[in-house]
Amino acid sequence: MGVERVQEIANFSKETIPEEFIRTTYEQPALTTVQGTVLEVPVIDLSDPDEEKVVRAIVDASSNWGMFQVVNHGIPHETVRKLKEVGKAFFELPPHEKEAYAKPPGSQSIEGYGTKLQREVEGKKAWVDHLFHKIWPPSEINYQFWPKNPPSYRKNNEEYAKHMHGVVDKLFRCLSLGLGLEGNEMKEAMGGDNLVYLLKINYYPQCPRPDLALGVPAHTDMSAITILVPNDVQGLQACKDDHWYDVEYIPNALIVHIGDQVEIVSNGKYKSVLHRAKVNKEKTRISWPVFVEPPSDLEVGPHPKLVNEANPPKFKSKKYSQYCFCKLNKTPE
Ligand code: OGA
Ligand code: NI
Numbered sequence: 001m002g003v004e005r006v007q008e009i010a011n012f013s014k015e016t017i018p019e020e021f022i023r024t025t026y027e028q029p030a031l032t033t034v035q036g037t038v039l040e041v042p043v044i045d046l047s048d049p050d051e052e053k054v055v056r057a058i059v060d061a062s063s064n065w066g067m068f069q070v071v072n073h074g075i076p077h078e079t080v081r082k083l084k085e086v087g088k089a090f091f092e093l094p095p096h097e098k099e100a101y102a103k104p105p106g107s108q109s110i111e112g113y114g115t116k117l118q119r120e121v122e123g124k125k126a127w128v129d130h131l132f133h134k135i136w137p138p139s140e141i142n143y144q145f146w147p148k149n150p151p152s153y154r155k156n157n158e159e160y161a162k163h164m165h166g167v168v169d170k171l172f173r174c175l176s177l178g179l180g181l182e183g184n185e186m187k188e189a190m191g192g193d194n195l196v197y198l199l200k201i202n203y204y205p206q207c208p209r210p211d212l213a214l215g216v217p218a219h220t221d222m223s224a225i226t227i228l229v230p231n232d233v234q235g236l237q238a239c240k241d242d243h244w245y246d247v248e249y250i251p252n253a254l255i256v257h258i259g260d261q262v263e264i265v266s267n268g269k270y271k272s273v274l275h276r277a278k279v280n281k282e283k284t285r286i287s288w289p290v291f292v293e294p295p296s297d298l299e300v301g302p303h304p305k306l307v308n309e310a311n312p313p314k315f316k317s318k319k320y321s322q323y324c325f326c327k328l329n330k331t332p333e
């Protein structure tokens with residue numbers, strides 16, 4: 001404890017925000033967003049029986065945007081609604097109930113309720129609290145970080161995890177085929193059935209100065225892929241051709257980010273997307289990304305079938321845990 005939660009700060013910030021949340025002019029969303037254009041990231045129908053068409057669409061989106069939305073993805077809308085309902089209910093509990101799930105001080109793991117994730121650009125803080133816990137595979141789950149209240153939290157999260165496999169497998173299959181690999185090779189390169197699904201709930205309280213603050217500063221995800229569902233408050237932005245654009249939500253779609261590990265395995269053919277999140281003056285934003293990640297001790301590098309003398313590896317192979325450590329600590333090795 002001893003950490004100030006943004007949710008509490010928001011309760012007494014009615015007109016202004018503490019200085020440490022004010023971004024530099026290079027980052028302030030009001031100054032750096034392309035106005036009047038909503039980014040139309042590709043929308044892909046996963047139920048289309050023409051698999052070649054789906055592969056082409058995913059290859060195009062992953063090479064040019066690093067982001068797309070999928071519809072008819074097979075996760076029942078009711079399952080997503082229930083995931084969101086219990087996550088929101090957790091953050092609406094009184095502070096002491098949430099603190100029972102706080103990330104233990106000094107813990108090596110990312111799991112738990114918390115506020116500050118990584119060393120921030122120029123000491124600035126992000127307008128967000130979060131809860132992290134793994135939802136797959138069962139052997140990796142620490143129920144200590146799963147809220148017991150609301151009582152249906154566990155059931156609803158387990159149901160979401162169970163329904164995710166179909167989408168995850170389909171996405172990896174298409175990404176793999178799109179590189180000229182066998183359908184299973186991309187998933188195998190990420191750990192196969194040992195892939196880890198790490199859920200994060202981002203809770204962005206209403207903010208009196210959404211023009212000056214950011215919910216999450218610009219970053220690419222370290223994961224293989226990220227599958228995100230938002231509440232109905234817009235705020236996700238993607239960087240394309242050096243400009244920031246709002247990403248328009250499509251009802252019931254899942255937002256897919258290509259993460260660093262897919263970029264690495266594809267030897268740079270697919271691009272991890274640079275993105276950030278804005279906050280809202282009147283409404284609380286909430287989002288539920290699931291980071292689909294290799295197991296921490298798996299070494300990830302460009303796929304051997306994609307490199308040769310003419311196409312040398314563009315990335316070093318590293319254990320996933322080492323990759324994350326280097327990126328979070330901004331050390332090159
Ligand atoms: C993240 C992230 C975006 C959002 O948590 O990595 O990019 O819309 N979130 O909340
Ligand atoms: Ni992200």
